Amino acid sequence: xxxxxxxxxxxxxxxxxxxxxxxxxxxxxxxxxxxxxxxxxxxxxxxxxxxxxxxxxxxxxxxxxxxxxxxxxxxxxxxxxxxxxxxxxxxxxxxxxxxxxxxxxxxxxxxxxxxxxxxxxxxxxxxxxxxxxxxxxxxxxxxxxxxxxxxxxxxxxxxxxxxxxxxxxxxxxxxxxxxxxxxxxxxxxxxxxxxxxxxxxxxxxxxxxxxxxxxxxxxxxxxxxxxxxxxxxxxxxxxxxxxxxxxxxxxxxxxxxxxxxxxxxxxxxxxxxxxxxxxxxxxxxxxxxxxxxxxxxxxxxxxxxxxxxxxxxxxxxxxxxxxxxxxxxxxxxxxxxxxxxxxxxxxxxxxxxxxxxxxxxxxxxxxxxxxxxxxxxxxxxxxxxxxxxxxxxxxxxxxxxxxx
Amino acid sequence: xxxxxxxxxxxxxxxxxxxxxxxxxxxxxxxxxxxxxxxxxxxxxxxxxxxxxxxxxxxxxxxxxxxxxxxxxxxxxxxxxxxxxxxxxxxxxxxxxxxxxxxxxxxxxxxxxxxxxxxxxxxxxxxxxxxxxxxxxxxxxxxxxxxxxxxxxxxxxxxxxxxxxxxxxxxxxxxxxxxxxxxxxxxxxxxxxxxxxxxxxxxxxxxxxxxxxxxxxxxxxxxxxxxxxxxxxxxxxxxxxxxxxxxxxxxxxxxxxxxxxxxxxxxxxxxxxxxxxxxxxxxxxxxxxxxxxxxxxxxxxxxxxxxxxxxxxxxxxxxxxxxxxxxxxxxxxxxxxxxxxxxxxxxxxxxxxxxxxxxxxxxxxxxxxxxxxxxxxxxxxxxxxxxxxxxxxxxxxxxxxxxx
Numbered sequence: 001x002x003x004x005x006x007x008x009x010x011x012x013x014x015x016x017x018x019x020x021x022x023x024x025x026x027x028x029x030x031x032x033x034x035x036x037x038x039x040x041x042x043x044x045x046x047x048x049x050x051x052x053x054x055x056x057x058x059x060x061x062x063x064x065x066x067x068x069x070x071x072x073x074x075x076x077x078x079x080x081x082x083x084x085x086x087x088x089x090x091x092x093x094x095x096x097x098x099x100x101x102x103x104x105x106x107x108x109x110x111x112x113x114x115x116x117x118x119x120x121x122x123x124x125x126x127x128x129x130x131x132x133x134x135x136x137x138x139x140x141x142x143x144x145x146x147x148x149x150x151x152x153x154x155x156x157x158x159x160x161x162x163x164x165x166x167x168x169x170x171x172x173x174x175x176x177x178x179x180x181x182x183x184x185x186x187x188x189x190x191x192x193x194x195x196x197x198x199x200x201x202x203x204x205x206x207x208x209x210x211x212x213x214x215x216x217x218x219x220x221x222x223x224x225x226x227x228x229x230x231x232x233x234x235x236x237x238x239x240x241x242x243x244x245x246x247x248x249x250x251x252x253x254x255x256x257x258x259x260x261x262x263x264x265x266x267x268x269x270x271x272x273x274x275x276x277x278x279x280x281x282x283x284x285x286x287x288x289x290x291x292x293x294x295x296x297x298x299x300x301x302x303x304x305x306x307x308x309x310x311x312x313x314x315x316x317x318x319x320x321x322x323x324x325x326x327x328x329x330x331x332x333x334x335x336x337x338x339x340x341x342x343x344x345x346x347x348x349x350x351x352x353x354x355x356x357x358x359x360x361x362x363x364x365x366x367x368x369x370x371x372x373x374x375x376x377x378x379x380x381x382x383x384x385x386x387x388x389x390x391x392x393x394x395x396x397x398x399x400x401x402x403x404x
Numbered sequence: 405x406x407x408x409x410x411x412x413x414x415x416x417x418x419x420x421x422x423x424x425x426x427x428x429x430x431x432x433x434x435x436x437x438x439x440x441x442x443x444x445x446x447x448x449x450x451x452x453x454x455x456x457x458x459x460x461x462x463x464x465x466x467x468x469x470x471x472x473x474x475x476x477x478x479x480x481x482x483x484x485x486x487x488x489x490x491x492x493x494x495x496x497x498x499x500x501x502x503x504x505x506x507x508x509x510x511x512x513x514x515x516x517x518x519x520x521x522x523x524x525x526x527x528x529x530x531x532x533x534x535x536x537x538x539x540x541x542x543x544x545x546x547x548x549x550x551x552x553x554x555x556x557x558x559x560x561x562x563x564x565x566x567x568x569x570x571x572x573x574x575x576x577x578x579x580x581x582x583x584x585x586x587x588x589x590x591x592x593x594x595x596x597x598x599x600x601x602x603x604x605x606x607x608x609x610x611x612x613x614x615x616x617x618x619x620x621x622x623x624x625x626x627x628x629x630x631x632x633x634x635x636x637x638x639x640x641x642x643x644x645x646x647x648x649x650x651x652x653x654x655x656x657x658x659x660x661x662x663x664x665x666x667x668x669x670x671x672x673x674x675x676x677x678x679x680x681x682x683x684x685x686x687x688x689x690x691x692x693x694x695x696x697x698x699x700x701x702x703x704x705x706x707x708x709x710x711x712x713x714x715x716x717x718x719x720x721x722x723x724x725x726x727x728x729x730x731x732x733x734x735x736x737x738x739x740x741x742x743x744x745x746x747x748x749x750x751x752x753x754x755x756x757x758x759x760x761x762x763x764x765x766x767x768x769x770x771x772x773x774x775x776x777x778x779x780x781x782x783x784x785x786x787x788x789x790x791x792x793x794x795x796x797x798x799x800x801x802x803x804x805x806x807x808x
Contacts, residue, residue: 015459049479055419056483057490064489067497068482071475075453078472079460085468086461093471098546119546142502142523 002124003028004165006038006134006156010173011230012076013043021171021230022083025129029089034124036163038134038156039080041072062107066136066146070096073133073152080131091129094119096136096144100162101155103137103145109286110145111213112137112154115162132159150211157214161221167238168223170210171230176237177202177209179401180254184389187402192235194252195242201344201378202255215239242346251354251399252345255378256392258385259310260290262338262370265320267330270302277327278304281319287312291340291373291380305371307382310336338370339388342380343395355379361398367391406528407432408569410442410538410560414577415634416480417447425575425634426487429533433493438528440567442538442560443484445476466511470540470550474500477537477556484535495533498523500540500548504566505559507541507549513690514549515617516541516558519566536563554615561618565625571642572627574614575634580641581606581613583805584658588793591806596639598656599646605748605782606659619643646750655758655803656749659782660796662789663714664694666742666775669724671734674706681731682708685723691716695744695777695784709775711786714740742774743792746784747799759783765802771795 005025012018025035049068053060060068077093084091100116123130134152139145147154153170160168174182175190177199182188194202196219203212209227218225218239228236268274275294282289292306308316313334320332341362348354358379362369367390371382383391396402409429416422429439453472457464464472481497488495504520527534538556543549551558557574564572578586579594581603586592598606600623607616613631622629622643632640672678679698686693696710712720717738724736745766752758762783766773771794775786787795800806 015456018460052419052479052483053486056422056486059490060486061489064482064485064497067485067499068479071478074475074478075456075472078468079456081468081471082457082460082464085465086463093468095471095548144499 001032002034002036002163002165004036004038004156004160004163004168006152006168006170007040007230008152008170008172009040009043009046011171012039012080015079017230018042018076018079018083022080022087022089025084026087026089029129035129036120036124036159037080037129037131038152038159039073039076039131040134040152041069042076042079045072045075063143066107067144069146070133070136070144073135077131077133081129084129084131089129090127091131092123093131093133094123095133096155097138099130099132099159101137101158103139103147105139105141105143105145107143107145109148110137110139112147112158112217115158117159117162120159120163147213148211150214153211153214154217157217157223157225161217161223166224167226168218169226169228170214171228172209173230174209174227175229175232175234176227177239178253180392180396181256184256184392185254185396185402188396189402191237191252193238193240193242195346196239197377198252198344198346199239201342201375202253210239250345250351251343251348251395251401253343254392254395254399254401255342255344256388257340258388260307260338260340261310261313261334261336262305262307262382263313263316263320264303264305264333264335265324265329265331266303266333267298267301268304269327270296270300274327275304278320278323281323282308282316285315285319287316291371291382293371293373307338307340307371337385338382339385340380340382341388341391341395342378343399344378346377349374349376349379357398358395361394362391365390365394367394405436406438406440406567406569408440408442408560408564408567408572410556410572410574411444411634412556412574412576413444413447413450415575416443416484419483421634422446422480422483422487426484426491426493429488430491430493433533439533440524440528440563441484441533441535442556442563443477443480443535444538444556445473446480446483449476449479467547470511471548473550474537474540474548477539481535481537485533488533488535493533494531495535496527497535497537498527499537500559501542503534503536503563505541505562507543507551509543509545509547509549511547511549513552514541514543516551516562516621519562521563521566524563524567551617552615554618557615557618558621561621561627561629565621565627570628571630572622573630573632574618575632576613577634578613578631579633579636579638580631581643582657584796584800585660588660588796589658589800589806592800593806595641595656597642597644597646599750600643601781602656602748602750603643605746605779606657614643654749654755655747655752655799655805657747658796658799658803658805659746659748660792661744662792664711664742664744665714665717665738665740666709666711666786667717667720667724668707668709668737668739669728669733669735670707670737671702671705672708673731674700674704678731679708682724682727685727686712686720689719689723691720695775695786697775697777711742711744711775741789742786743789744784744786745792745795745799746782747803748782750781753778753780753783761802762799765798766795769794769798771798
């Protein structure tokens with residue numbers, strides 16, 4: 001059987017770990033499997049390379065950053081291939097461009113346009129384990145691009161799809177997807193199966209298990225993704241299409257985020273196109289705007305609040321300073337002391353009582369809700385940052401997620 | 405004017421040095437020059453990567469070593485481009501394959517087959533400084549190859565030729581080519597001009613200023629190469645065709661080597677093809693055999709001695725053990741305590757008296773000569789390793805090289 005595995009930075013973080021994974025792959029190969037193995041950069045390599053760039057320039061160009069950062073996966077890929085060869089397993093490492101990963105031109109956050117697995121297939125036919133440098137590809141200009149943080153997941157899922165496997169396996173430093181962050185909730189439970197949409201909500205709400213785009217890609221092509229531990233040999237969580245006939249309208253997991261900030265624009269003239277003029281420049285700058293809430297303040301005027309990653313605050317505020325002048329906005333405030341807690345589950349938004357119960361549980365615990373945002377499968381509340389961990393536990397218990 | 409520069413590992417060894425070079429390049433750009441800049445890996449990066457590989461495998465495959473090592477130049481190239489952009493100079497870094505450096509398939513010691521400078525020219529036309537990762541290329545299989553130690557020199561000269569410049573400039577940590585190693589000979593003098601052939605002899609005799617293949621390439625295409633200091637702004641040594649009409653029959657420099665060993669095969673049956681059967685397997689193993697001397701010992705038998713790099717001794721002896729059995733050779737001995745001193749200069753071999761004077765100078769100093777080898781432009785003596793430094797000084801003085 002052809003297997004597509006992905007090993008994250010922690011999993012290949014040391015020479016010893018690379019050798020251990022090579023041993024495991026050797027067994028799988030011996031059992032008759034073909035193997036395509038996507039690797040991330042070792043441990044903190046990517047951060048170290050970024051630090052190097054920052055010492056050279058306060059604003060290194062994305063194109064050069066990609067040329068720089070892509071070396072991390074090239075190194076771990078070559079080392080993994082060497083480790084396999086060393087124990088008698090024929091292997092070859094391929095960079096993104098050698099593996100046929102074609103992307104658009106958005107340096108630093110490129111999207112995969114197509115995959116040409118010709119070279120991979122050729123090497124598999126020669127009996128080799130093919131090790132692919134994750135996180136990277138090549139664009140039409142022949143420049144190296146990277147897919148953004150966690151992009152190796154996307155590489156693996158895209159290769160799984162192109163190679164027609166049934167399931168892509170993501171090996172990481174957690175055992176799977178949990179009902180809540182196990183570091184915060186003691187009795188958090190590993191889920192056996194989760195739907196793509198639930199996983200997306202969990203991921204975008206802060207469960208840093210999987211690269212969001214990898215899940216989206218899996219969803220579009222209906223590729224099963226198993227998230228499991230690199231270090232223990234047991235089943236993980238399978239992300240897959242979940243039949244809609246099932247009675248799933250219940251809370252499946254609690255997600256949370258801390259590193260966000262809330263920006264409020266007060267007294268904004270309420271006319272068509274105004275939101276576009278505010279959020280377009282933020283999007284152009286690559287800032288992910290999360291929950292947006294708009295309230296009428298006085299006649300003809302409105303207040304707009306939204307959350308963004310805390311790291312983007314300075315960039316966002318400097319962009320909004322121009323917007324403020326152009327649109328004659330009265331005031332812009334920023335609160336860095338916010339967090340978010342969300343309940344996630346297919347159908348929960350349309351199931352009577354679930355939202356009310358969430359608000360009730362938080363209220364009973366004395367946790368004030370600042371903003372509420374909902375989607376088909378999630379209800380999220382912006383609260384004070386210091387309340388986040390308590391809120392996660394209150395909701396996890398309140399919705400009975402610790403029980404089987 | 406289009407300039408092709410190469411900066412070695414020491415020259416780009418720190419962030420500070422990269423920034424300093426960027427400043428210098430910015431000035432040259434401002435003065436109206438176009439620039440192609442070949443860079444080596446920062447400082448000890450290549451050694452560190454090799455160490456990493458050695459921790460994974462005692463015999464990593466050359467193909468994977470190349471994939472691994474080539475990242476060093478990709479990193480320094482990206483950083484150099486960032487440093488230029490940071491001070492307002494448009495720049496772009498290119499890997500070997502992006503720069504159109506096509507090589508044969510000999511991983512670890514590939515030779516450049518052709519250069520397609522299309523991308524470089526396009527980027528120059530956009531007004532960019534083009535930074536090229538040295539030491540690497542791509543072979544027909546689409547695999548990354550490296551050109552062997554010092555290969556960045558070859559990259560630079562090949563690009564100089566492909567781009568049609570008049571001179572390729574090699575910036576390094578020495579001021580140029582000297583009459584002898586300045587660390588050994590106090591009054592060693594920097595040469596203004598040296599011929600390709602003299603430079604080749606000096607390089608192959610141990611003057612580690614330039615990659616031999618870069619000089620050969622320059623010679624074939626008649627490309628002037630200037631070797632000069634990265635840290636000081638003064639002329640270096642120009643390697644170029646020297647008119648044969650000039651009265652150049654004099655010693656131009658003293659070269660020396662210490663890290664060699666002498667292997668002697670005693671009582672070898674003297675018949676045609678025997679040398680081939682000895683040296684073919686050594687060559688196949690990538691061992692550079694230097695001076696070979698053959699003496700008749702008794703009727704029908706001969707002794708063969710030769711020198712090799714000291715690092716290759718174990719490999720060579722294990723290969724020769726098989727040869728010994730096959731050819732019924734009586735004994736193989738190895739002396740690691742040897743060194744070599746050579747005088748170099750066009751025409752010296754055919755100039756009466758020069759060889760005799762060399763032997764006389766060494767003899768007067770009480771230095772015993774073990775083997776002698778000569779070429780058109782060099783006379784070399786194998787001596788005891790501990791005599792090498794004294795021999796270099798004796799010859800440097802004796803041939804009056806310290807004087808202008």
